[in-house]
Structures are given as structure tokens and as C-alpha cells.
Amino acid sequence: IISKLPRVGTTIFTTMSTLANEHNAINLSQGFPNFPSDPKLTELVSNAMNNGYNQYAPMLGVLQLREAIAVKFHKLYATSYLPESEIVVTSGATQAIYTAISAFIGPDDEVIVFDPAYDCYKPAVTVNGGKAISIQLTHPDYHVNWNEVQNAINERTKMIIINTPQNPSGSTFSKEDMQQLERLVKDSNIIVLSDEVYEHMVYDGATHQSACLFPGLKERTLITASFGKTFHNTGWKVGYCCGPQELMKEFIKVHQFTVFCVNHPVQIALAQYLEDDTHYLYLPEFFQKKRDLFLDAISGSRFTFKPTKATYFQSVSYDAISQDGDQDFAKELTTKYGVVSIPLSVFNANQLDFKALRFCFAKTDETLLKAAEILNKI
Ligand code: PMP
Numbered sequence: 188i189i190s191k192l193p194r195v196g197t198t199i200f201t202t203m204s205t206l207a208n209e210h211n212a213i214n215l216s217q218g219f220p221n222f223p224s225d226p227k228l229t230e231l232v233s234n235a236m237n238n239g240y241n242q243y244a245p246m247l248g249v250l251q252l253r254e255a256i257a258v259k260f261h262k263l264y265a266t267s268y269l270p271e272s273e274i275v276v277t278s279g280a281t282q283a284i285y286t287a288i289s290a291f292i293g294p295d296d297e298v299i300v301f302d303p304a305y306d307c308y309k310p311a312v313t314v315n316g317g318k319a320i321s322i323q324l325t326h327p328d329y330h331v332n333w334n335e336v337q338n339a340i341n342e343r344t345k346m347i348i349i350n351t352p353q354n355p356s357g358s359t360f361s362k363e364d365m366q367q368l369e370r371l372v373k374d375s376n377i378i379v380l381s382d383e384v385y386e387h388m389v390y391d392g393a394t395h396q397s398a399c400l401f402p403g404l405k406e407r408t409l410i411t412a413s414f415g416k417t418f419h420n421t422g423w424k425v426g427y428c429c430g431p432q433e434l435m436k437e438f439i440k441v442h443q444f445t446v447f448c449v450n451h452p453v454q455i456a457l458a459q460y461l462e463d464d465t466h467y468l469y470l471p472e473f474f475q476k477k478r479d480l481f482l483d484a485i486s487g488s489r490f491t492f493k494p495t496k497a498t499y500f501q502s503v504s505y506d507a508i509s510q511d512g513d514q515d516f517a518k519e520l521t522t523k524y525g526v527v528s529i530p531l532s533v534f535n536a537n538q539l540d541f542k543a544l545r546f547c548f549a550k551t552d553e554t555l556l557k558a559a560e561i562l563n564k565i
């Protein structure tokens with residue numbers, strides 16, 4: 188067998204969550220909440236099931252949900268997407284990303300990706316015959332050097348993938364960053380894939396700079412999002428992709444033969460739940476409190492950090508504790524101390540190691556305090 192992904196093994200999320208279970212350790216690795224989704228929402232799902240929404244959904248998604256997504260774009264970003272042709276409900280953001288890449292990337296096409304990059308981008312490019320070109324964000328502030336991006340662009344560059352707020356670093360692109368990107372792609376055929384799954388988790392009064400706010404980006408960008416992240420139910424795997432009609436036309440051709448359609452009762456429930464925008468507007472305050480509780484609790488430890496700007500991940504440096512590689516240190520932290528994290532080097536080309544770990548703080552206060560108590564003793 189000739190492997191299409193010879194260098195790909197099991198993802199770090201599976202690896203670390205498995206290790207967490209084996210050692211009965213506190214799992215701050217894989218990004219999922221350990222508290223329940225709103226009972227109002229789960230009730231809407233069971234109502235939808237009881238009301239007979241148990242067969243295939245429409246291929247593009249339940250229209251009422253696509254309309255609700257369009258309303259959200261209008262409210263938050265004063266911009267419009269057509270529910271009939273510019274919004275598709277997907278099986279999580281992961282499927283949206285894979286489908287978008289498959290729809291546009293073929294042999295020898297180049298795709299620019301910013302490291303540390305979330306793990307599903309590069310394999311999707313490779314499997315389709317393309318070449319991922321990594322650009323390293325600076326450490327520890329995770330800024331982009333836009334001259335480097337300009338120099339990386341050539342006639343083979345077909346796509347640039349951005350992720351703001353960024354997983355795993357918790358950094359964001361500023362308005363100026365987005366304007367720089369807009370300037371670089373304006374007169375080109377480059378498609379932008381903007382992964383915005385953490386759009387509602389931005390802290391300290393900052394606002395999310397969605398690609399749809401910049402006209403020169405919006406016209407060439409596919410945006411991906413995840414209800415699992417927004418509504419604390421990562422196991423439901425429902426998200427969406429939206430973009431201009433001519434790009435979505437190609438996206439839909441691939442979508443219909445990968446999943447065809449997505450979980451029907453969950454879509455019905457989400458459409459109803461989205462009628463109340465407070466269900467996502469409370470998120471910055473909710474998660475900022477968790478971030479601050481966790482950081483306050485580990486402020487006396489030997490881990491060093493800058494408060495994360497966004498996402499529900501905090502990266503910390505363990506430079507003062509150990510000079511071991513981050514994958515070894517993360518394993519030791521699990522097996523010896525019982526707290527599980529994600530080592531950041533796995534998201535960098537050549538596993539560039541800054542001796543940093545990512546902790547997920549989408550956990551109950553009790554879990555965060557218990558983990559902090561251990562981290563303080565290391
Ligand atoms: N993009 C990023 C940056 C993520 O962190 C995740 C994980 N939630 C995804 C995409 C995938 O989202 P989903 O679980 O909806 O497939």
C-alpha cells in the first residue's frame with residue numbers, strides 16, 4: 188500500500204485524551220467542555236426527534252438554520268450571506284475545512300498555513316496532492332510577518348488558511364493583519380479559508396475580526412464555524428461554511444458526495460435556539476472568568492504565561508521547570524502528576540519546540556482549581 192499520508196500518525200488530541208483516561212488524570216488537553224450544554228437546547232433536540240425529524244435533512248442544511256446563521260452574520264458583522272446558496276451546514280468545522288480544501292486544491296497547488304497550525308489543515312492539503320507551505324508565527328507573541336507571506340506567494344499559491352482566534356496559541360489577527368492580508372490577495376486568484384470556530388471567545392474587550400468585515404477578503408473567503416464550540420456540545424459535530432456563491436457552488440459539489448447532509452434533529456434545534464442571541468453573546472464574559480480563575484490559581488507556580496487573548500486555550504511556558512522536549516514533558520506531567528495538556532511543537536513544521544504547553548480552560552471551576560493545585564507543586 189502506498190500511503191497518501193506517510194508521516195501522519197494518531198492525532199495529539201486522541202493521544203493525550205487516551206493517556207488522560209489511562210492515568211485517570213485531569214484532562215486539560217483536548218478542547219471540549221466538561222460541563223453540560225444548555226438543557227433548553229438538549230430539550231429542543233429531543234423535541235425535534237419526537238416530532239419526527241429523523242430522516243435526511245436537506246442537502247445544504249435545514250433552511251431555517253441557514254436563515255438563522257444569515258441573521259447572526261447581519262447582527263454581528265452587518266454583512267449578508269444568502270441562505271439559499273451561500274451557507275451550508277456541515278458535520279462540524281472539520282468537514283467544512285476538508286470539503287473546502289478538496290473543492291479547490293489539486294496536485295502541486297500551494298496552500299499557505301500559519302504555524303502553530305491546527306492539525307487538520309495540512310493533511311487535507313496533502314491528501315489532495317497539494318503542498319502546505321508553513322509560515323511560523325513569532326514566539327511568544329504569535330505575530331505574522333506579512334513580508335514573509337508576500338515572499339511565499341507565487342503563481343502556484345491557490346489558498347491561504349487563516350485561523351483567528353487561533354488554536355493552539357490563543358492569539359488573534361488584528362484589524363491591521365486582516366488589512367495586510369486583504370492587500371496581498373486583492374488582485375489575485377487566491378482563495379482564503381478563514382477558520383473562525385472561536386469567534387465568540389475573544390477577551391478583554393477586544394472584538395473578533397471576521398474575514399467577512401473586509402470587502403476584499405469577503406469576496407474570496409470561505410468562513411468555517413462550529414456550533415460544538417459555541418454551544419458546548421463538541422460531540423454533536425454540527426458547523427457550517429459560508430462564502431460567495433461562485434465558491435460555494437464548488438464547495439457544494441464536494442459536500443454532496445462526502446456527507447450529503449448533516450444530523451437533522453440537531454439542526455432543527457439549533458435553528459430555534461439561535462433565535463435568542465444571548466445564547467452566544469454571554470460567551471466572552473463566561474470564558475474570560477474561567478481564564479482568569481485558572482491563571483490566578485497558577486500565578487504562584489513556576490509556569491509562565493501571558494493571558495490568552497481568545498479561544499478557550501491558555502499556553503504556558505515551562506522553561507523554568509525543565510529543559511525536556513514538550514512532548515516528553517507533557518507525558519511526564521500526565522503520568523507523574525496527573526494533569527494533561529497539549530504540547531505545542533506538534534503544530535509546528537519540524538516540531539519546532541518553544542517549551543510550551545496548551546491547557547484547555549473550558550472546564551468546571553472545580554476541575555480548574557484541582558489542576559492548579561497540582562501545577563503549583565511542580
Ligand atoms: N478548527 C479549529 C481551530 C478547532 O479548534 C476545531 C476543534 N473544534 C475545529 C476546527 C473543528 O471543529 P468541529 O469540532 O466543529 O469539527
Ligand code: GLN
Nearest residue numbers: 200201216217218219354
Ligand atoms: N479542536 C479540539 C482541540 O483543539 C480537538 C478536536 C479533535 O480532537 N480533533 O483540542
